[in-house]
Amino acid sequence: MVTSTTMDHDIYLFHQGNLRYAYQLLGAHMEQQNGQDGVRFTVWAPNAVKVNVVGTFNDWDGRQHPMEKLNENGLWSTFIPDLQKGTIYKYEILTPHGHLQLKADPYAFSSEIRPNTASVLHPLGHYEWNDQSWMNQRKETNLYESPISIYELHLGSWKNIEPEVFYTYREYADMVIPYVKELGYTHIELLPITEHPFDRSWGYQATGYYAVTSRYGTPDDFKYFVDQCHQNGLGVILDWVPGHFCKDQHGLRRFDGEPLYEYSDPMKAEKSQWGTLTFDFGRNEVQSFLMSNAIYWLKEYHLDGLRVDAVASMLYLSFGKEDGEWQPNEYGGSENLEAVSFIKKMNEAIFEEVPNVLMMAEESTSWPLVSAPTYVGGLGFNYKWNMGWMNDMLKYMEMDPIHRKYHHNLITFSLFYAFSENFVLPISHDEVVHGKKSLLNKMPGDYWQKFASLRAFLAYMYAHPGKKLLFMGSEFGQFDEWKDLEDLDWELLNFEAHASTKQYMSDLHKLYKDHPALWEMDHKEEGFEWVDPNNYEQSIVSFIRNSRADDQLVVICNFTPVVYHDYKVGVPTEGVYEEIFTSDAVQFGGSGQMNEMPLHTTSIPWQGQGQHVTMTIPPLGVSFLKRTSLLEEDKS
Structure with a gap:
C-alpha cells in the first residue's frame, strides 16, 4: 500500500524521471482507505480537462466516478469502494479539443481478451513462488563464464489447438518445459507477451506494457510458467520492446488528446516502416514508465533477463528514414541523445535493483561499447546480439559449396571483433520468415x-x-x-x-x-x-x-x-x-x-x-x- 508520505515522494520521483516502481503508484490498486476496501486509480494525463473511471461497475457512465487532479503535472486519482478482482475498466478522458475518448490503463496488469480492449483489475503479489533455490543460485552465477543456450519461442505458434486458438500458460508449461529441458537448452526466450491487439505483430506492437497478454491466461498463469521453468533449471528471458508502440485508439497514442508518450515532433515520433510511434525518451514521466516497466517484469515475474528489441531504432534519429525525414541533433549528428541517456539510466537502475540478470541488446549497427558498463562510456547492457556474424554465416551457408572458397572471409571475419562486446550468436525468428526460408532449407544441395x-x-x-x-x-x-x-x-x-x-x-x-x-572464456581473446x-x-x-x-x-x-x-x-x-x-x-x-x-x-x-x-x-x-x-x- 502506498501511504500519503511515500506517495508524495513517489510523485516527485515520477515527474523527475527517476521512479523505478511507477507501477506501484499509477494504475489500479486494491487497498483500504478510511477502513473501506476498494481500488485506488491513478493516471497521468496532463492535457486532460477531465478524467473519469468507467466500466461494467457503473454501466460505463463517467459521471459516477470522476477523478481528482492531484497536481499541475497532470496526475489524476480517485478511490472507488467495493470493486473486486476481475473488474473491467477504462479511463474516460475529456481532451482539450472537447472530445471524449476511452483509454486502457497504461499501467494495467491485465487486459480483456482481444478484440476487446478494456483493462482488467488484477492485484499483484498473491502468487506463491516455489523457485527460491533457482533465485538464490542465480545470485551466485557468473553469467559471462557460464553456458547459455537460448530457445527462442513464440508460444502461439509453437503448438496451438487450432489457428488463433491457444493453450494456456499453464498448459504450455506442461508441454514446453520437458521438451526444452530434454534438448539441453539453458534458457527460453519468449517473443513479447505484453498485451497487443494484433496476433501477427507477434507482440512487437504493444498496447499494454504492464499486462501479460490474456491470449494465454492470467498474470498468475504466466508466473506459474516462469516458476515451473525455474524449478526445472531453465531461465526465462522476455523480448521487450521499448522502442515504439502501436497506434490503436485505446492505447498510448495521444493518450490525453495530445502527444504524451510519443514525441510531439512527427519527424521523431513516426516509425513509418512499422507504422508505429516512438516513445518520447526525453520526457521524464515516460522515462519512469519504461524504466519501471523493465524492472516490473524482472521483479514481479522473476524473469532472468530482457532481450531489448530494435535498440538501433532508439539510438538513431535517422533509423529507417530518408534524407529530409529526420533532423540532426544539436551537435549535427544522427544520434538520439535523449534515447542514449535514457538507455544508460535504465540499465544502471536495472542492475542496481535486480543484479545478475541478462540485458541483451538487439543492436544492428557498429555502435561502440553496447555491452560495456556506463562508467566506461558504454550503454550498460551486458550482452549484444552479433548480427554481423549471423548475416555473414547465413550468406556463406546458403552458397553452393563449390563457391564458398571465394568467400572464405565470411567464416573468419567475425573473429576480428568477437571480443569487442559480450556477444550472443542469434539465429532468430527474423531469419526464418517472410520468404527467407527455414534454417534447414537455406542449405544448398540434396x-x-x-x-x-x-x-x-x-x-x-x-x-x-x-x-x-x-x-x-x-x-x-x-x-x-x-x-x-x-x-x-x-x-x-x-x-x-x-x-x-x-x-x-x-x-x-x-x-x-x-x-x-x-x-568459460567466451569473451576473452x-x-x-x-x-x-x-x-x-x-x-x-x-x-x-x-x-x-x-x-x-x-x-x-x-x-x-x-x-x-x-x-x-x-x-x-x-x-x-x-x-x-x-x-x-x-x-x-x-x-x-x-x-x-x-x-x-x-x-x-x-x-x-x-x-x-x-x-x-x-x-x-x-x-x-x-x-x-x-x-x-x-x-x-
Whole structure:
C-alpha cells in the first residue's frame, strides 16, 4: 500500500524521471482507505480537462466516478469502494479539443481478451513462488563464464489447438518445459507477451506494457510458467520492446488528446516502416514508465533477463528514414541523445535493483561499447546480439559449396571483433520468415547435404565464441519457414532425418555444457586461438577453444561435401587425442567418416602448433578433438 508520505515522494520521483516502481503508484490498486476496501486509480494525463473511471461497475457512465487532479503535472486519482478482482475498466478522458475518448490503463496488469480492449483489475503479489533455490543460485552465477543456450519461442505458434486458438500458460508449461529441458537448452526466450491487439505483430506492437497478454491466461498463469521453468533449471528471458508502440485508439497514442508518450515532433515520433510511434525518451514521466516497466517484469515475474528489441531504432534519429525525414541533433549528428541517456539510466537502475540478470541488446549497427558498463562510456547492457556474424554465416551457408572458397572471409571475419562486446550468436525468428526460408532449407544441395550442412553449421556455431540463440523448429530441421498462424510441423519427427536432428541438438548441448572450453572464456581473446583460418581452397577452418583450467578442444570444420583422409591438423600439446564428437556420426544421419581410433601426435610443427595429428575430415562435418592422455611411451 502506498501511504500519503511515500506517495508524495513517489510523485516527485515520477515527474523527475527517476521512479523505478511507477507501477506501484499509477494504475489500479486494491487497498483500504478510511477502513473501506476498494481500488485506488491513478493516471497521468496532463492535457486532460477531465478524467473519469468507467466500466461494467457503473454501466460505463463517467459521471459516477470522476477523478481528482492531484497536481499541475497532470496526475489524476480517485478511490472507488467495493470493486473486486476481475473488474473491467477504462479511463474516460475529456481532451482539450472537447472530445471524449476511452483509454486502457497504461499501467494495467491485465487486459480483456482481444478484440476487446478494456483493462482488467488484477492485484499483484498473491502468487506463491516455489523457485527460491533457482533465485538464490542465480545470485551466485557468473553469467559471462557460464553456458547459455537460448530457445527462442513464440508460444502461439509453437503448438496451438487450432489457428488463433491457444493453450494456456499453464498448459504450455506442461508441454514446453520437458521438451526444452530434454534438448539441453539453458534458457527460453519468449517473443513479447505484453498485451497487443494484433496476433501477427507477434507482440512487437504493444498496447499494454504492464499486462501479460490474456491470449494465454492470467498474470498468475504466466508466473506459474516462469516458476515451473525455474524449478526445472531453465531461465526465462522476455523480448521487450521499448522502442515504439502501436497506434490503436485505446492505447498510448495521444493518450490525453495530445502527444504524451510519443514525441510531439512527427519527424521523431513516426516509425513509418512499422507504422508505429516512438516513445518520447526525453520526457521524464515516460522515462519512469519504461524504466519501471523493465524492472516490473524482472521483479514481479522473476524473469532472468530482457532481450531489448530494435535498440538501433532508439539510438538513431535517422533509423529507417530518408534524407529530409529526420533532423540532426544539436551537435549535427544522427544520434538520439535523449534515447542514449535514457538507455544508460535504465540499465544502471536495472542492475542496481535486480543484479545478475541478462540485458541483451538487439543492436544492428557498429555502435561502440553496447555491452560495456556506463562508467566506461558504454550503454550498460551486458550482452549484444552479433548480427554481423549471423548475416555473414547465413550468406556463406546458403552458397553452393563449390563457391564458398571465394568467400572464405565470411567464416573468419567475425573473429576480428568477437571480443569487442559480450556477444550472443542469434539465429532468430527474423531469419526464418517472410520468404527467407527455414534454417534447414537455406542449405544448398540434396536432401542429405541439407541436413549435413545444418549439423555442421550448428556445431560451428556452438564452437564459436559467444552465447547461443536458436529459434524454435530449427532443432529438428523444420523444412518450411515459420508459419506464425500455425504450429510447428511436429509430424516431421516421425521421419528419421528430423528425429535424428533433434537428437543431434540434444547431444550437441551435452557436449557444449560438459566442456567449459566452449563457454568459460567466451569473451576473452585467450579463450580462442586459430589453428588454420586460411585453407580457403578446401573451405576448412580449425581452431582451439580454451578454458581457465587449460582444458582445450580442437575444432575442425569442413564446409564442402568432400572427405579428406590423412589430413594434418596442428594441435597445441603432444599426447593422444580422441574425437569426442562429430556432426557426421551415423546416429545423426551422417556418413560415418569418423576417427574412432586414438590420434597420436607427431612432433613435427604444423599450422603454427608444435605438433600435429593425422585424421579423417568428414564431409560437411565438424569434428571436436580432445587430448585424453600422454603419449603411450611417456606413461610410467
